[in-house]
Amino acid sequence: MDLDTPISQLSGVGSRRETVLNEHGLYTIYDLLYYFPRRHLDRTTILPIRNFSKGDVVTLIGSVETFGEKSTRRGKIFQAIVSDGTGLLTLTWFNGVRYIKKLFKVGDKLAIHGKVDYYGGFTITHPEFDKIEKDDDPVSTGKVIPLYPLTQEIKSGGIDQRILRNMIKEILDSRIKIPEIFNETTLDTFDLISLDTALKKIHFSDGIGELTQAIRRLKFDEHFFLQLLMALRKRSLQHSDSSPLIDIGPYFKLISDALEFELTNAQKRVVKEIHEDLKNSVPMNRLLQGDVGSGKTIVSILVTALAAGNHAQVAIMAPTEILATQHFHSFSAQFEKANIPCALLVGNMKKSERMPILSGLENGKIPVIIGTHALIQDDVVFNKLGLVIIDEQHRFGVNQRATLLSKGNHPHFLAMTATPIPRTLSITYHGDMDCSIIDEMPANRIPVVTKVVEPERLPKVYKFIIEEVTNGHQCMIIYPLVEESEKSDLSAAVEAHKELDETIFPKLMVGLIHGRMKAEEKDIIMDQFSKNKINILISTTVVEVGVDIPNATVMLVEHADRFGLTQLHQLRGRVGRGAEKSYCVLVKRNVTDTSRTRLHIMEDTNDGFVIADEDLKLRGPGEFFGLKQSGFFKYKIANMVTDGAIIRDARKVAFDLVEKDPNLKYEKNKGIRTTFLKEYAGRMDDVKLS
Numbered sequence: 001m002d003l004d005t006p007i008s009q010l011s012g013v014g015s016r017r018e019t020v021l022n023e024h025g026l027y028t029i030y031d032l033l034y035y036f037p038r039r040h041l042d043r044t045t046i047l048p049i050r051n052f053s054k055g056d057v058v059t060l061i062g063s064v065e066t067f068g069e070k071s072t073r074r075g076k077i078f079q080a081i082v083s084d085g086t087g088l089l090t091l092t093w094f095n096g097v098r099y100i101k102k103l104f105k106v107g108d109k110l111a112i113h114g115k116v117d118y119y120g121g122f123t124i125t126h127p128e129f130d131k132i133e134k135d136d137d138p139v140s141t142g143k144v145i146p147l148y149p150l151t152q153e154i155k156s157g158g159i160d161q162r163i164l165r166n167m168i169k170e171i172l173d174s175r176i177k178i179p180e181i182f183n184e185t186t187l188d189t190f191d192l193i194s195l196d197t198a199l200k201k202i203h204f205s206d207g208i209g210e211l212t213q214a215i216r217r218l219k220f221d222e223h224f225f226l227q228l229l230m231a232l233r234k235r236s237l238q239h240s241d242s243s244p245l246i247d248i249g250p251y252f253k254l255i256s257d258a259l260e261f262e263l264t265n266a267q268k269r270v271v272k273e274i275h276e277d278l279k280n281s282v283p284m285n286r287l288l289q290g291d292v293g294s295g296k297t298i299v300s301i302l303v304t305a306l307a308a309g310n311h312a313q314v315a316i317m318a319p320t321e322i323l324a325t326q327h328f329h330s331f332s333a334q335f336e337k338a339n340i341p342c343a344l345l346v347g348n349m350k351k352s353e354r355m356p357i358l359s360g361l362e363n364g365k366i367p368v369i370i371g372t373h374a375l376i377q378d379d380v381v382f383n384k385l386g387l388v389i390i391d392e393q394h395r396f397g398v399n400q401r402a403t404l405l406s407k408g409n410h411p412h413f414l415a416m417t418a419t420p421i422p423r424t425l426s427i428t429y430h431g432d433m434d435c436s437i438i439d440e441m442p443a444n445r446i447p448v449v450t451k452v453v454e455p456e457r458l459p460k461v462y463k464f465i466i467e468e469v470t471n472g473h474q475c476m477i478i479y480p481l482v483e484e485s486e487k488s489d490l491s492a493a494v495e496a497h498k499e500l501d502e503t504i505f506p507k508l509m510v511g512l513i514h515g516r517m518k519a520e521e522k523d524i525i526m527d528q529f530s531k532n533k534i535n536i537l538i539s540t541t542v543v544e545v546g547v548d549i550p551n552a553t554v555m556l557v558e559h560a561d562r563f564g565l566t567q568l569h570q571l572r573g574r575v576g577r578g579a580e581k582s583y584c585v586l587v588k589r590n591v592t593d594t595s596r597t598r599l600h601i602m603e604d605t606n607d608g609f610v611i612a613d614e615d616l617k618l619r620g621p622g623e624f625f626g627l628k629q630s631g632f633f634k635y636k637i638a639n640m641v642t643d644g645a646i647i648r649d650a651r652k653v654a655f656d657l658v659e660k661d662p663n664l665k666y667e668k669n670k671g672i673r674t675t676f677l678k679e680y681a682g683r684m685d686d687v688k689l690s
């Protein structure tokens with residue numbers, strides 16, 4: 001048996017099981033060895049029920065005493081009571097009752113994992129659980145038992161924990177040898193056990209000590225390969241030629257001398273850093289970070305003026321039409337001073353509007369284009385694209401960035417983000433980039449006052465809004481829209497608009513904007529709001545990024561518990577952009593424990609870094625970036641939040657390797673090359689090995 005042997009060679013894998021496993025991406029012995037347990041049962045980590053406290057996250061083993069369905073206000077629920085000899089615990093399901101109830105028999109032994117609550121007795125809602133056999137009980141056997149992530153489909157294909165375990169056991173019993181990819185020195189320096197041992201011990205170990213070492217080694221490998229992507233991309237950029245943009249050019253001073261405000265020192269510094277990069281023949285690859293409202297737009301305008309002054313074309317891409325349109329207005333207002341033509345390109349424009357823009361880009365008559373994803377379509381061709389700027393770059397995939405960049409000959413690249421990205425995450429996701437930070441707010445800012453309220457307080461809040469509007473200010477009310485296509489959410493916003501407009505604010509102008517409106521309709525609404533013809537704007541999250549209306553002083557977020565903290569911070573950043581005192585009201589409707597503490601972080605701090613850190617811990621990187629589906633974040637075992645030290649070590653090994661063997665061609669790096677090409681290279685289109 002070797003790593004490429006198909007799983008059908010294992011005894012017990014007939015064609016039915018093979019098909020199910022194949023459907024889950026498991027074809028070979030290799031795939032099975034890398035199918036890591038989601039949890040391990042170990043007697044040292046199993047807690048007796050009598051030692052539980054509310055809020056504990058626990059693993060326990062108990063047998064089913066009784067179970068049944070119950071009707072409640074919220075519909076049918078299913079409950080089972082288990083005992084471990086020290087106490088009783090209730091397991092509760094609100095969802096999937098019809099299916100769950102079929103899984104129980106009195107006397108079944110279960111391994112259970114979840115968060116303990118207390119309602120007259122200990123209970124866990126929607127626990128993770130697996131049926132185990134007597135001889136699998138770690139307490140009586142002293143074994144460490146792996147629990148695999150089994151989906152419903154896998155189970156219905158006739159594969160349970162025990163069968164999967166036996167398959168893995170058969171592989172290990174065959175004395176298969178997994179080749180090492182690192183040399184001795186690396187293993188010694190970073191105190192890593194061999195890949196062979198790690199891949200075996202992750203499944204079956206004799207204790208937590210061995211298991212911990214196995215986990216550490218496998219995390220290291222995963223971070224190593226992601227850092228390899230970063231190192232390879234960085235190196236290939238350093239060895240590609242771009243056009244140096246050296247001159248100050250005619251435009252920069254015309255704009256910077258006529259600014260309505262003085263740049264902060266931080267803004268001046270980052271403009272300088274970027275200018276230095278542009279003078280190079282190595283393409284710039286820089287991330288500009290700055291909290292909401294720190295003034296990144298004017299930086300991008302000045303930098304664009306520099307590039308355009310060197311006869312280079314500039315493309316600015318933003319994630320939403322509203323933001324692109326607003327950038328277009330901000331850029332146009334400044335560019336008028338220097339007579340720089342610029343254009344806007346967004347989706348579903350009329351052909352008659354689109355064609356002249358496309359030809360202007362192709363023949364170079366349009367030096368600056370601002371747009372959405374529309375910019376990366378095939379028919380957008382540039383004459384001489386010298387600088388690409390992507391706003392909120394984490395909202396695009398890395399491969400979309402690659403597509404836009406490929407429209408020029410190694411153009412300079414600037415990414416901007418208002419989401420402060422914690423350091424460990426940043427070197428994973430932006431590990432190939434240089435970083436500039438605007439760490440200073442314009443001087444005239446007063447911190448936004450934030451308050452979390454229950455719905456009962458809303459009448460008071462509405463009264464306050466009326467006062468603010470009477471004083472000439474404006475207000476935004478946000479409704480969550482999980483998906484732009486979710487009709488029920490949309491109708492919530494539409495109904496709220498009707499009620500607020502007719503009943504609560506009858507004397508005020510109340511507008512509505514949402515993602516399903518046509519671009520022209522949105523433009524009209526935003527235009528009226530910016531001219532204060534609309535006092536109160538009700539919106540789905542389409543205003544989340546970038547909207548700049550300095551006269552708005554109240555931001556009210558409905559169902560605030562349904563947003564991520566970073567998103568709330570972005571929303572809050574829509575107010576407090578002028579010199580007036582501003583307020584952010586977060587309406588909490590679903591009162592669970594976590595949403596309460598979560599939301600109060602918003603009251604405690606205005607610091608985007610603190611908030612992002614919390615958010616990341618609570619939601620994980622995929623959700624944090626709104627990129628749950630993105631292949632980039634498909635981690636097997638690594639954790640970007642807690643693996644800081646491992647990430648730094650792995651990064652060092654990856655960057656050293658690429659320094660010495662940039663195409664991974666040496667014989668001794670063959671194992672690394674093979675795994676890289678097989679598992680990782682596809683995650684970044686602009687990383688190629690020769």
Ligand code: ADP
Nearest residue numbers: 261262263264292293294295296297298442548
């Ligand atoms: P963000 O960094 O969130 O993109 P913007 O670039 O939209 O922020 O800037 C927020 C607001 O601050 C805008 O109204 C902008 O005109 C204003 N602004 C930017 N820089 C300064 C400054 N140095 N002094 C005063 N106001 C500024």
Ligand code: MG
Nearest residue numbers: 296297418546
């Ligand atoms: Mg912005």
